[in-house]
Amino acid sequence: MINEQYKKMLEGKSVIRKLSEAATARGKEIGYENVFDYSLGNPSVPVPEKFTEVMIELLKTKNSMELHGYSPSLGIASVKDKIARSLNKRFGMNYTGNHIFPTTGAAGALAHAIRCVTKPGDEVLTFAPYFPEYNFYVNMTGAKLKVVPADTRNFQINFKHFEEMLDEKTAAVLINTPNNPSGAVYNRETLQKLAELLLRKQEEFGHDIFLISDEPYREIIFEGVDAPYVSEFYDNTLSCYSYSKSLSLPGERIGYVAVNPKCRDAQLISAICGQISRGIGHNCPSSIIQLAVSQVLDETSNMSVYEVNRNLLYQELTSLGFTCIKPGGTFYIFPRALEENAEIFCQKALKYDLILVPSDSFGVPGYFRMAYCIDTEKVERSLYALRKFVKENY
């Protein structure tokens, strides 16, 4: 019998997906180069050449049965060791390979981390604005996602609301810094206060509260911005990472859960993730991709274009009168719309071939997101459309 719950989900198409389809359709009419498509967060810079070289080298030199053979169910040991060493060097942590659980991207990492530290009925708190897929990642496990309202002054954490919402049912807190959609990066003060509050509440409730840190944009940080490593601040932290953005290979589905060595049951968590895998059909990321990525851990794609685009857009938007936090990282910017209803605002923008995403699904009304992982040349051309749109409507 077809599962009706999943079938019903087909009716609710994501706003982003709808807009992206509209952009593609419009592209067929006027040429996609003339559609200023700011809807999708797809990396737009090439994969590092070294990654390609390493892949070819592996294919040419390694025994094919070893290269493409089963990965151990907790990931390839040499890969895990290398990831641990690289994180230790960069962030002063003390990971061993046993604290690293390779996954099919950040989505795979979150699927394991959430199941590992919650059970059905538990609550997971996150902060607006937030990636709308979190609803599915959390609620489809049987736990419940609750969203703390945004601090719209700076998109750091609204601690007053947060503390009010933390209660005995809170099993985990899910953060995303640098943040999709706001581009905000949590500063030291925020992470320090977050850790203090969670420690106090763990004590008060008499149980662990895990911090799940979703970090796919960790490597996209702009000049002068301090981006502290979350796990340094709070022992019960599971860091969920993806190489999708830093190496521009979202299709290869490669990332990991990094378990803070000081967290509860730190030595067991990878193995627990391995058990979770059995129920969700996750059997490690591709072997060749694990091996190739482990040889380019300290590389990134050349992501300077994102900063150039951020600067162009931030300057134009603020000079047009938009209220806007200057993004510290990612390839998103999240200005306040020029009218209350962001959906109507974005509908109007469509007439200028500007594809903007209204903020409602991110848990904050009245804003819009622009994903500026597109060519700078196109960003430049879009500024004229943006000016025209604002002038003629507001």
Place this chain on the structure above:
Amino acid sequence: MINEQYKKMLEGKSVIRKLSEAATARGKEIGYENVFDYSLGNPSVPVPEKFTEVMIELLKTKNSMELHGYSPSLGIASVKDKIARSLNKRFGMNYTGNHIFPTTGAAGALAHAIRCVTKPGDEVLTFAPYFPEYNFYVNMTGAKLKVVPADTRNFQINFKHFEEMLDEKTAAVLINTPNNPSGAVYNRETLQKLAELLLRKQEEFGHDIFLISDEPYREIIFEGVDAPYVSEFYDNTLSCYSYSKSLSLPGERIGYVAVNPKCRDAQLISAICGQISRGIGHNCPSSIIQLAVSQVLDETSNMSVYEVNRNLLYQELTSLGFTCIKPGGTFYIFPRALEENAEIFCQKALKYDLILVPSDSFGVPGYFRMAYCIDTEKVERSLYALRKFVKENY
């Protein structure tokens, strides 16, 4: 709070895993070449050269952002089309790309198929002997796996028991042909009777009963054996496939669900699978692996060694007095043990450096499995140990 259910699962180590570890440990003492390790079902023949060539060609010629970019959430359209055409040509089906949902191997395929056609509380019937991971694949969704006792005469289906166990709660039936662990291949008569019974019961209960067909060994069929395509017999069939065995690349996690075009909601099932993915962190198999495999769909590794090994073992085992069904495919053989307790039997074999897997976890007591995906030379050497073991103990 650490999920106690998953943590507890750590205590129950699989018998196969324990034996494989014992084999590795013994290998360190006497050289692994002297351990007759029949425990693990890892392919032991090289990947087709064309696969490697295609991978290198893709890496050298294709734009890296396209090659490694996000796969659409339902899989790469050109890949799906090619798989559909290949299946149509081979099995006379009428698949279109829309009926193919690429997955991370058969485990990924089953994770989607089971969730698609059951809901928590439903029952899924399977037939002993069966792959023990089915317990986790099914029960961790909230549905319940029930095992129909084996027909030990030939390891086809025990229809009497099956019909008794089919009831209103049965949402799906899960079969595996060619079968792990028995090597049996369901013949036309079995599949015909299965289809007739399911049709009758659908009518009687007034709801669909889906047939989930797990087919990772479909390409490993021995000379003279008729291996009919399951989906031809019954409309409500979801075929779950993996290239792990046919192309010898289990580590690359690539397979699919193929939805019978005549099944209920056939046009929607891929999309429903896409919704299921959101909850379990599955975001398509690796892009490059999807693209590479789609260019070698009609290739297989040279699997003739499995038939040579089957012949050697079958002949030796039967001449030593074992009761044994001659495998029609796979790289497993499943003889009756020479004493009632298969675990004790396999323990005794260990002293002869023979690593055999007792059948209890496969749902049939008193048998043992040998995975003969090892070098023929080693199989030959093992025969002496086998003879010695039998002579000295039985």
